[in-house]
Amino acid sequence: xxxxxxxxxxxxxxxxxxxxxxxxxxxxxxxxxxxxxxxxxxxxxxxxxxxxxxxxxxxxxxxxxxxxxxxxxxxxxxxxxxxxxxxxxxxxxxxxxxxxxxxxxxxxxxxxxxxxxx
Amino acid sequence: xxxxxxxxxxxxxxxxxxxxxxxxxxxxxxxxxxxxxxxxxxxxxxxxxxxxxxxxxxxxxxxxxxxxxxxxxxxxxxxxxxxxxxxxxxxxxxxxxxxxxxxxxxx
Numbered sequence: 001x002x003x004x005x006x007x008x009x010x011x012x013x014x015x016x017x018x019x020x021x022x023x024x025x026x027x028x029x030x031x032x033x034x035x036x037x038x039x040x041x042x043x044x045x046x047x048x049x050x051x052x053x054x055x056x057x058x059x060x061x062x063x064x065x066x067x068x069x070x071x072x073x074x075x076x077x078x079x080x081x082x083x084x085x086x087x088x089x090x091x092x093x094x095x096x097x098x099x100x101x102x103x104x105x106x107x108x109x110x111x112x113x114x115x116x117x118x
Numbered sequence: 119x120x121x122x123x124x125x126x127x128x129x130x131x132x133x134x135x136x137x138x139x140x141x142x143x144x145x146x147x148x149x150x151x152x153x154x155x156x157x158x159x160x161x162x163x164x165x166x167x168x169x170x171x172x173x174x175x176x177x178x179x180x181x182x183x184x185x186x187x188x189x190x191x192x193x194x195x196x197x198x199x200x201x202x203x204x205x206x207x208x209x210x211x212x213x214x215x216x217x218x219x220x221x222x223x224x225x
Contacts, residue, residue, distance in 0.1 A: 047216060
C-alpha cells in the first residue's frame with residue numbers, strides 16, 4: 001500500500017533553516033507529481049509547493065516563494081522541502097502528498113511538526 | 119490568486135441529517151475543485167475530485183456538484199465517522215488554495 005513518511009521537523013529559531021524529507025513506498029514514485037502542504041496549530045490547510053514527476057516544473061505558495069525549495073530524488077523515492085529564512089508564521093505540521101493527476105492531493109503522509117521559535 | 123470562500127465555518131447536525139457545504143471561487147475554475155475530510159489529529163483524506171468524482175473507497179453518501187464559481191459538498195445521511203472538518207481546494211491556477219474549512223459538529 002502507499003506509504004508517505006515525513007521527517008526532519010523540529011524546533012528552529014527565526015531566520016534558521018530546516019530540510020524536510022518524505023520517504024515513499026508502494027507506488028511508482030517517478031511517475032507522480034508531489035506536493036507539500038501545511039497546517040498551523042488550530043488553523044486550516046495551506047498548500048505550499050508542487051514538483052512535477054520529473055522535477056522539471058515547480059510551483060510555490062506566495063508565502064514561501066524565494067525561501068522554500070522543493071526537490072526530489074527519483075532514485076531514492078524521496079522528496080524534500082528545503083526551508084530557509086524561517087519565520088514564526090511557518091510553524092505548522094508539514095504534510096507530503098501525492099498528486100492525483102490533475103492537481104488534487106491524493107495520498108497524504110501523517111505530517112511532521114516544524115516549530116519556529118526563539 | 120484565486121481565493122476559495124467556504125461556508126458555513128461551523129455546522130451543527132444530527133445523525134441521519136442531510137448536510138451541505140458550499141465553496142465559492144473568486145473567479146471561474148471550471149470543475150477543478152477537490153473536497154477533503156480531516157478528523158482531529160489526522161491527515162486530510164481526499165473525498166471528491168473534479169467537483170463531482172467520488173474518490174475510490176469513499177462512501178456514496180458523499181457527493182459533490184457545481185462548476186464555474188459555486189460548488190457544494192453534500193452528505194446525504196450523516197454518520198458518526200462524518201463529524202470532522204471539511205475543506206475545498208481549487209486546482210485551476212497556481213497557487214492552489216484551500217477554503218477556510220467547515221467543522222461539522224454533533225447537535
